[in-house]
Amino acid sequence: MDNQNDFEPRILGFCCNWCSYAGADLAGVSRMQYRPNVRVIRVMCSGRIDPAFVIEGFLRRMDGVMVLGCHLGDCHYLTGNYEAINMINEARKLLEYSGINSGRLLLDWVSASEGARFSEVVTNFTEEIRALGPLGAAEGRDFSELEFKLRAAQATARGEKLRWVAAKQTEFMTEGNKYGEVFSRHELNRMLEGVIADEMAVNEILLLMKERPLSVKEMAAAIDLPPPRVLRYVSALRKKGLVDLQSLDGNSPRYAIRVEEEVQQ
Numbered sequence: 001m002d003n004q005n006d007f008e009p010r011i012l013g014f015c016c017n018w019c020s021y022a023g024a025d026l027a028g029v030s031r032m033q034y035r036p037n038v039r040v041i042r043v044m045c046s047g048r049i050d051p052a053f054v055i056e057g058f059l060r061r062m063d064g065v066m067v068l069g070c071h072l073g074d075c076h077y078l079t080g081n082y083e084a085i086n087m088i089n090e091a092r093k094l095l096e097y098s099g100i101n102s103g104r105l106l107l108d109w110v111s112a113s114e115g116a117r118f119s120e121v122v123t124n125f126t127e128e129i130r131a132l133g134p135l136g137a138a139e140g141r142d143f144s145e146l147e148f149k150l151r152a153a154q155a156t157a158r159g160e161k162l163r164w165v166a167a168k169q170t171e172f173m174t175e176g177n178k179y180g181e182v183f184s185r186h187e188l189n190r191m192l193e194g195v196i197a198d199e200m201a202v203n204e205i206l207l208l209m210k211e212r213p214l215s216v217k218e219m220a221a222a223i224d225l226p227p228p229r230v231l232r233y234v235s236a237l238r239k240k241g242l243v244d245l246q247s248l249d250g251n252s253p254r255y256a257i258r259v260e261e262e263v264q265q
Helices: 020-029 051-059 080-097 115-132 143-158 160-167 169-174 185-211 216-223 227-239 259-264
Strands: 011-016 038-043 064-069 105-109 243-249 252-257
Touching: 011 020, 011 115, 020 038, 020 064, 020 115, 051 064, 051 080, 051 143, 064 080, 064 115, 080 105, 080 143, 080 160, 080 169, 080 185, 105 115, 143 160, 143 185, 160 169, 160 185, 169 185, 185 216, 185 227, 185 252, 216 227, 216 252, 227 243
Parallel strands: 011 038, 011 064, 064 105
Antiparallel strands: 243 252
């Protein structure tokens, strides 16, 4: 848009049924003024928000996503909003690896009696997104580039490895692992970042090979990683039966997704 002041953000809002959605309803019946930019989806609990939902919102070209739940200690399901903190932390890291400003994602708390607070949170977040500009503007990228990264992030969020680590966060910080080692939040963040970095790279490689057979050097150049690291990922995918050697271009092997796997997906 030529004029930033003409930009109207498109925001997706996930609201907990028991608190923040009721707060939104109260704001409406009380005729409280707030920005009309949010498309609200009612969910039973903020802890239900999978990072893949957040990624889907940005794939649908939302400029911001907000998750509103019960105040800590007031969750209808006791610990749902604590799980939401873990899930949104994971989602932010996926957005960062996708090249998207993590300020486009908000987690906040609104009770059923806080219609005024709902109005304030929505208005403030809308103005923050307006200041950032349309999706891609703050990131300095066009949407086609972001879309590729977001699809890799979505596959990563749905993957077994990241889901396992995410599900174990609370347990690892309170009870520890099977050896009794208790992890700090910092240590868990490092673990998450390592898993996300590896899984994002693997899913980017798979997305590239869906288009056409590629050499390791071509893949490395496309996703800006060292060829030895990409070769390690490709070798692991071959062992899992997901990728085959398709042809040789001189001395350079070209790899492709195994046909039956592509059909299943």
